[in-house]
Amino acid sequence: MKLEGVVLEPSREKPETSRSVEAKVIEASLGEKDIIVSLPENIEELTSRGYGTSKNKKLVLTFCETLFLVGKEIIAVKDLKNRKKIDFQQLLSRYQMLDENAWAKYLIYRDLRSRGYVARDGFGLGIDFRVYERGEYGTATAKNLVLGIQEGQPVSMEDLIRALKNAHSLKKELVLAVLNRRGEVVYYSLSKLTMSEK
Numbered sequence: 001m002k003l004e005g006v007v008l009e010p011s012r013e014k015p016e017t018s019r020s021v022e023a024k025v026i027e028a029s030l031g032e033k034d035i036i037v038s039l040p041e042n043i044e045e046l047t048s049r050g051y052g053t054s055k056n057k058k059l060v061l062t063f064c065e066t067l068f069l070v071g072k073e074i075i076a077v078k079d080l081k082n083r084k085k086i087d088f089q090q091l092l093s094r095y096q097m098l099d100e101n102a103w104a105k106y107l108i109y110r111d112l113r114s115r116g117y118v119a120r121d122g123f124g125l126g127i128d129f130r131v132y133e134r135g136e137y138g139t140a141t142a143k144n145l146v147l148g149i150q151e152g153q154p155v156s157m158e159d160l161i162r163a164l165k166n167a168h169s170l171k172k173e174l175v176l177a178v179l180n181r182r183g184e185v186v187y188y189s190l191s192k193l194t195m196s197e198k
Contacts, residue, residue, distance in 0.1 A: 027078065047059060066091060130144070149179070
């Protein structure tokens with residue numbers, strides 16, 4: 001296996017920052033499975049920055065996007081049933097019930113966003129995220145597919161080969177995002193996999 005270091009440098013563009021006190025926090029609702037933004041002006045603001053997927057004139061956010069936006073105080077989430085505000089920890093707990101790797105995926109997502117990249121959900125082919133180059137979201141396709149790996153957790157060769165084949169079939173570069181025990185992310189490009197007997 002050949003791993004080459006990928007340099008994902010901090011953006012020269014202004015990264016996502018927390019809202020100032022006078023900025024209006026966008027309200028989102030947590031339903032059974034989705035986090036939804038309903039107001040058209042809020043939908044426009046978020047989609048222009050690479051968040052969410054339009055569905056029935058509403059914007060559906062992923063849990064990673066929601067956690068990131070709540071952490072930056074850009075949105076506030078309320079339970080659709082009882083209208084009570086849901087904080088970051090409660091959202092994370094719900095996400096962890098759906099995905100045991102929720103915390104790792106969130107940390108990788110947060111790192112990519114803090115570097116100025118737009119990260120969207122992967123294609124469901126063992127890929128965690130599609131990553132768009134800075135300034136290219138909405139005008140070009142994603143060039144990189146990111147597979148998150150946690151230090152100390154084994155990854156099967158079959159999973160790596162499958163992810164690499166999927167990336168190559170889509171003419172994308174596969175990037176491994178290795179999350180260490182301190183929560184730092186290191187990126188590696190996986191360009192080809194060769195096995196040899198010794």
